[in-house]
Amino acid sequence: xxxxxxxxxxxxxxDNKLNILNQLDLSVPAAQHLALLGDxxxxxxxxxxxLAGLLQxxxxxxxxxxxxxxxLSEKELTLYRRKIGLxxxxxxLLDCLTVKQNILFQHKLNFPKKAADExxxxxxxxxxxxxxxxxxxxxxGGEQQRVGIARALLNKPQIIFADxxxxxxxxxxxxxxxxxxxxxxxxxxxxxxxxxHSHQLTDYFDQVKVxxxxxxx
Numbered sequence: 001x002x003x004x005x006x007x008x009x010x011x012x013x014x015d016n017k018l019n020i021l022n023q024l025d026l027s028v029p030a031a032q033h034l035a036l037l038g039d040x041x042x043x044x045x046x047x048x049x050x051l052a053g054l055l056q057x058x059x060x061x062x063x064x065x066x067x068x069x070x071x072l073s074e075k076e077l078t079l080y081r082r083k084i085g086l087x088x089x090x091x092x093l094l095d096c097l098t099v100k101q102n103i104l105f106q107h108k109l110n111f112p113k114k115a116a117d118e119x120x121x122x123x124x125x126x127x128x129x130x131x132x133x134x135x136x137x138x139x140x141g142g143e144q145q146r147v148g149i150a151r152a153l154l155n156k157p158q159i160i161f162a163d164x165x166x167x168x169x170x171x172x173x174x175x176x177x178x179x180x181x182x183x184x185x186x187x188x189x190x191x192x193x194x195x196x197h198s199h200q201l202t203d204y205f206d207q208v209k210v211x212x213x214x215x216x217x
Contacts, residue, residue: 002028002051002159002191007060009046020046022214023060028207031189033182035202038211044195045163047211051193052084052161053077065158082110085152085160085190087181089167091144093136100132103150110155122150125184142173149181159191166201178204 004026010019020043028034038044049055050062053069062069064080072080093102103123107116123129126146136144145165152160162181166174178194182204185192194205202208210217 001030001032001065002026002034002193003061003063004051005061007047007050007062008058009043009050009055010058019214021050021057024214024216026209026216028191028193031186031191032206033185033192033204034194034207034209035205036193036195036209036211037197037199037202040197042211043214044211048161048163048193048195052086053080082106083155083157085155085157087145087148087152087160087162087165089164091136091141091148093144093147095136097135098132099128099134099136099139099147102136102147103128103154106151107154116154118154118156122153126150126180140173141168142177145169145177146180149177149184153184153188153190156188157190159193160185162192162194164195164197166196166198171200174198174201 004024007021007024009021010017012018024047036044036047046055050057051064057070067080069077069080094105097105103119104116123132126149128143128146128150131139131143139147148165165181166177169177178201182192196202
């Protein structure tokens with residue numbers, strides 16, 4: 001589960017301090033799915049990066065699965081990041097690797113001696129069984145994003161953070177990808193936090209929050 005209390009974050013803009021997030025509070029129960037809406041520049045991605053341990057808050061705290069991130073050492077934060085799933089707008093696939101190699105990449109880093117026993121099942125669920133030997137540039141945008149989903153799920157995370165995963169997809173493919181992602185997370189009882197611009201996609205989520213001027217509406 002996720003608990004956020006009185007979270008603040010700012011950055012320096014020349015000689016000025018620019019407040020990005022102001023005293024945010026949030027609670028997401030275990031296995032629930034949260035959609036995070038907001039205009040460009042509202043702080044959505046910054047908030048997601050704080051939850052993922054990629055940024056350090058100015059004040060307040062973030063607790064994920066009973067780990068308060070501000071209390072973790074750099075080594076502990078690295079281990080934390082390896083246990084979560086990350087899905088990106090721009091897919092972040094390695095061009096020189098096949099689909100299968102891309103899906104297995106993170107798993108092999110985390111579990112070098114452990115077989116990826118869910119690989120075949122995930123590949124079939126995501127409709128990638130005929131694409132395993134393809135390179136990323138040979139795939140459509142929707143197929144590339146499904147590879148990113150498979151890579152994240154194969155790691156068996158307790159939580160997945162998705163940053164505008166449908167940003168490069170058309171409306172039909174966006175709904176297909178989000179429906180598939182939320183269903184897969186529900187079956188596996190995985191927390192999901194997804195940043196999106198689309199109000200239409202929020203129908204697939206248990207909870208919706210809107211960020212405006214650094215605060216939740």
